[in-house]
Amino acid sequence: MDYARKMIDAGVDFFSISVHAHNSELGDYLSQSKNSFEQKKQGIINIKKLGGHFHTNTIIMKPNYKNLPDIARMLIKLGADNMNFPFIHPMGEASKNKKLLVPKIIKTKKYLEDTIKICEKNKMPWSVEGVPYCIVEGHEKNLAENFIPKDFSIFSPSKKQKYQNIDFDVARRKGKAKPDKCKECKYYKKCEGIWWRYLKIMGDEEFEPIK
């Protein structure tokens, strides 16, 4: 509680928290750190008790995609202000551990749909990120890419130049690709496509152009 109070007293009134699990078994497995799930949950409870607000990022990945509805239910109970669900970008450690971490995106569709229903029933603002239109058809307005700022400065303590200006619009689009068959899709021009690293690992069989 003391740490949360210090942050809020220092002026932090909105917290962005990564929550990838709904219980200790999954949470501690993903973080590889015992008790991390309970500590995070207690931190959230403390923030709420002190009148703070929080937004969450829940990475959609192989070990948790079937639990996305459970995670959403838990976050609603904890008082989240909005939730974002980015699909895993298979680079760095995620690429090294791709067999463990990267699911077929089509397999996540049903669980995403259930999660969306829960959010909408509870009037919870939500978004998905790195998820193409064909996986969440009908919810195009909820793509985080619609409202991610085009460019902004990020803090990079390891670099000599502490703040870096990054054009996220360009960086993100460079990371994505569309299979040839997407040309037949009615969303072809608007859709950013899929992480090319994902396509390299999983292929493109699952993507069906929408007529």
Ligand code: SF4
């Ligand atoms: S353009 Fe391709 S990836 Fe995008 S919605 Fe259509 S089929 Fe899906």
